[in-house]
Amino acid sequence: MASAPVQRSLERPKRKNPVLRTRLPTLPPAARSRVALGLTAAAALGRFELQQCRECGMVQYPPREACQSCLSVNLIWKVQKPEGELLAQTVLHHSNDLFFRERLPWRLGLVKLDCGPTVVAHLHEAVEERVRVRAMLDRAGQAVIAALPLKESSDMADDRQLREFTCDPRQRKVLITDGKTSLGQALVKALAKAGADIIWVGHSEPWKKFPGFDELQKIPQVTLLPLDVTDSKNVREAAAEIAGKVDILVNNAEYHRSFGIGNRQGVETARAEMDVNYFGFLRLAQEFGPAMRARGADGKASAVAWVNLLSIYAHANFPPHGTFSASKAAAHSLAQCLRAEMRPAGVRVVNVFPGPIDDEWNQLLPPPKLAPDTLARSILSALREGVEDVYPGDVAQEWLARWRDNPKALERELSA
Amino acid sequence: MVLAAPVTVPYVRYSIRAAHWWLARAFSALLKSSNLQKGEIDGLTVSSFTLAPDTAIGLTQHLGLSPRWLDHIPLGGASGVVALRRAARAVQAGDADIVACIAGDTNHVDSFRLTLANFSQFARDAVYPYGAGGPNASFAFLTAYYMQKHGAKREDFGKLCVAQRANALRFESSLFKKPLSLEEYLAARPIAEPLHLFDCVMPCAGGEAFLVLSEERARRLKLPYARLLGTIERHNAFASDPVQMRAGWALDRDDLYRQAGVGPEDMDFVQTYDDYPVISLMQLEDLGFCKKGEGPAFVRKHGFTWDGSFPLNTSGGQLSVGQAGAAGGFLGMVEAIRQLTGQANGRQVEKAKLGLVSGFGMINYDRGLGSGAAILGTSKA
Numbered sequence: 001m002a003s004a005p006v007q008r009s010l011e012r013p014k015r016k017n018p019v020l021r022t023r024l025p026t027l028p029p030a031a032r033s034r035v036a037l038g039l040t041a042a043a044a045l046g047r048f049e050l051q052q053c054r055e056c057g058m059v060q061y062p063p064r065e066a067c068q069s070c071l072s073v074n075l076i077w078k079v080q081k082p083e084g085e086l087l088a089q090t091v092l093h094h095s096n097d098l099f100f101r102e103r104l105p106w107r108l109g110l111v112k113l114d115c116g117p118t119v120v121a122h123l124h125e126a127v128e129e130r131v132r133v134r135a136m137l138d139r140a141g142q143a144v145i146a147a148l149p150l151k152e153s154s155d156m157a158d159d160r161q162l163r164e165f166t167c168d169p170r171q172r173k174v175l176i177t178d179g180k181t182s183l184g185q186a187l188v189k190a191l192a193k194a195g196a197d198i199i200w201v202g203h204s205e206p207w208k209k210f211p212g213f214d215e216l217q218k219i220p221q222v223t224l225l226p227l228d229v230t231d232s233k234n235v236r237e238a239a240a241e242i243a244g245k246v247d248i249l250v251n252n253a254e255y256h257r258s259f260g261i262g263n264r265q266g267v268e269t270a271r272a273e274m275d276v277n278y279f280g281f282l283r284l285a286q287e288f289g290p291a292m293r294a295r296g297a298d299g300k301a302s303a304v305a306w307v308n309l310l311s312i313y314a315h316a317n318f319p320p321h322g323t324f325s326a327s328k329a330a331a332h333s334l335a336q337c338l339r340a341e342m343r344p345a346g347v348r349v350v351n352v353f354p355g356p357i358d359d360e361w362n363q364l365l366p367p368p369k370l371a372p373d374t375l376a377r378s379i380l381s382a383l384r385e386g387v388e389d390v391y392p393g394d395v396a397q398e399w400l401a402r403w404r405d406n407p408k409a410l411e412r413e414l415s416a
Numbered sequence: 417m418v419l420a421a422p423v424t425v426p427y428v429r430y431s432i433r434a435a436h437w438w439l440a441r442a443f444s445a446l447l448k449s450s451n452l453q454k455g456e457i458d459g460l461t462v463s464s465f466t467l468a469p470d471t472a473i474g475l476t477q478h479l480g481l482s483p484r485w486l487d488h489i490p491l492g493g494a495s496g497v498v499a500l501r502r503a504a505r506a507v508q509a510g511d512a513d514i515v516a517c518i519a520g521d522t523n524h525v526d527s528f529r530l531t532l533a534n535f536s537q538f539a540r541d542a543v544y545p546y547g548a549g550g551p552n553a554s555f556a557f558l559t560a561y562y563m564q565k566h567g568a569k570r571e572d573f574g575k576l577c578v579a580q581r582a583n584a585l586r587f588e589s590s591l592f593k594k595p596l597s598l599e600e601y602l603a604a605r606p607i608a609e610p611l612h613l614f615d616c617v618m619p620c621a622g623g624e625a626f627l628v629l630s631e632e633r634a635r636r637l638k639l640p641y642a643r644l645l646g647t648i649e650r651h652n653a654f655a656s657d658p659v660q661m662r663a664g665w666a667l668d669r670d671d672l673y674r675q676a677g678v679g680p681e682d683m684d685f686v687q688t689y690d691d692y693p694v695i696s697l698m699q700l701e702d703l704g705f706c707k708k709g710e711g712p713a714f715v716r717k718h719g720f721t722w723d724g725s726f727p728l729n730t731s732g733g734q735l736s737v738g739q740a741g742a743a744g745g746f747l748g749m750v751e752a753i754r755q756l757t758g759q760a761n762g763r764q765v766e767k768a769k770l771g772l773v774s775g776f777g778m779i780n781y782d783r784g785l786g787s788g789a790a791i792l793g794t795s796k797a
Contacts, residue, residue: 036541062542090556091609096529097548110557112658
């Protein structure tokens with residue numbers, strides 16, 4: 001069977017002609033039944049889960065309201081072995097949907113999973129008979145299954161179709177809002193290594209050098225940008241300069257102090273936390289959001305992602321860092337709003353929920369603590385794999401498991 | 417039980433009318449061809465994709481009918497066989513004397529896309545978001561797998577399409593009026609590889625209908641008729657096959673031939689459900705005309721025009737007449753009645769006594785779920 005020409009490593013996209021019309025974003029079909037959103041819930045976390053019957057163990061797909069084998073309604077979503085055999089493939093040259101019509105030809109495969117069901121999947125161009133599958137969020141924010149080569153290769157993410165689902169930073173322009181923190185610097189290095197085209201790095205006090213400043217300046221893609229997220233005028237000016245070019249925005253600006261209510265006088269510290277963690281995010285979203293929304297389908301390097309550094313404490317208050325937790329809960333809520341507003345453009349809002357980062361503000365917390373490098377790598381792989389909720393490290397994973405299992409129990413445990 | 421009054425409402429590519437218009441045309445054509453009054457038809461089955469939000473019962477008020485027996489049969493390509501089965505049982509049980517089985521769909525410029533997007537829960541959740549190729553994509557998989565497993569070539573599928581076009585040129589209601597050569601078939605643009613343009617049916621608007629009644633009643637009314645000799649139906653067969661290479665016929669065909677007291681070799685013609693040629697091959701295998709996997713060899717051995725060694729889809733099938741939604745599931749049934757009552761002008765299979773009609777419908781997810789078949793004979797069979 002003839003197939004689409006194999007496209008190797010992604011070339012640097014040509015400079016945009018500002019006079020030409022920017023293509024408006026379209027989305028793949030987004031309608032799903034409620035039960036099918038189980039796949040989306042797992043894909044948002046980067047997991048491949050299928051519906052499984054608790055009574056007889058049957059694994060089934062597409063999702064159903066009852067077990068097709070024993071009719072039990074006692075069904076759960078469970079992680080499955082993401083491998084199977086490619087039975088047949090096709091290349092679409094015609095589609096009834098605008099999103100795909102603009103992206104033809106389009107490859108699809110029929111895959112018999114080792115765990116049982118046969119699935120229709122988007123097909124990577126380098127697949128062989130055995131494939132690995134992944135549930136990924138598409139541009140509409142809904143989960144789809146993609147069949148990938150069994151073995152990872154360095155240019156795998158350059159696949160034209162895969163790039164429609166992922167937010168791979170390669171050849172994309174990135175803004176990191178705070179270069180002063182150890183996480184900010186780890187992010188700059190990770191994204192530069194991943195092939196980002198331009199990295200704007202915000203720093204809120206441009207009149208003085210922070211530790212690591214010189215090292216950042218040596219990275220060829222880096223441009224330092226005065227940016228103070230607590231200053232509306234400054235955020236507006238920065239946006240006027242670069243918002244129309246930013247493909248990925250990583251908001252890692254954070255204000256973090258310990259203590260809850262009783263150990264502190266007045267609201268100044270809490271207000272400062274809110275001013276960076278919540279209002280800072282809101283300012284950025286108001287100034288950068290609309291421009292990114294307009295560029296959701298702007299060629300090979302379109303606007304694709306907005307990353308928020310939240311905290312695992314956004315889900316359940318950690319009293320020793322009580323007001324910080326509250327500011328992150330506020331930011332999380334706002335991120336859900338931004339997600340809804342960015343969705344029509346296919347720009348993904350990635351929320352990162354780390355446990356304590358190994359920095360000065362978490363000095364008194366016992367290990368394990370998250371190394372900034374590790375966190376930066378988690379964010380990078382979330383962008384590459386089409387994940388939208390990231391829980392990096394053991395502490396975050398444990399909190400997530402406890403919170404999903406019983407939020408009330410977690411509240412009691414944290415108040416002990 | 418017998419079938420009479422085969423009618424086709426001539427197809428058009430696009431229609432600004434609603435499904436009700438096409439069903440009304442089909443019903444009124446039935447009356448005209450049978451000389452019956454509206455009130456004399458006391459049973460009704462309705463098949464349509466585009467009738468929503470109405471169903472069969474809404475249609476009774478729309479058309480001013482008052483049947484004492486009614487069934488809505490939304491089974492797509494299996495509708496014809498299933499409608500016949502339901503109607504025959506109703507007449508046999510005395511629930512109705514004369515049942516009109518009607519099918520019809522409209523086709524607006526955008527209605528096919530909307531039908532696809534909302535075809536089924538599984539399609540919406542697990543197929544449409546994957547390129548929105550509709551049934552083309554699903555059948556591309558089946559065709560690719562079949563070619564790989566059984567060594568079928570594009571020329572084999574092409575032979576069926578070319579023969580059916582020759583048949584369609586002799587059917588006045590067909591949408592396709594130009595001959596098709598194998599070279600043109602092979603040179604057509606790809607749609608969903610390995611499917612190319614002439615492997616895919618063209619969605620259109622149209623209607624089909626027939627009557628089911630007792631033989632004695634048909635005689636009294638002096639209606640030419642075909643007799644129902646045997647029939648089977650099965651849904652979601654072989655559910656654990658990883659890819660569909662067979663359907664319910666393979667389970668039930670012995671029963672079918674036993675009921676009719678004949679074998680596949682006795683058939684004078686066959687009408688398969690042919691939304692894609694690979695499905696015709698699957699039916700010929702499952703219904704015992706050749707062994708599983710021998711479809712390609714069978715195709716190479718025979719001629720499939722109305723005057724060939726194996727007359728198949730003698731009115732052109734959906735591939736050359738057009739696919740008028742659920743009416744596509746009636747096309748072969750209506751043509752079989754014409755053949756067995758000597759009304760297949762210009763494409764009459766000589767001395768046709770027995771014919772087999774097969775139905776296949778509803779690509780719910782990765783495969784067609786419904787299958788059925790009927791063996792019909794002349795009044796003397």
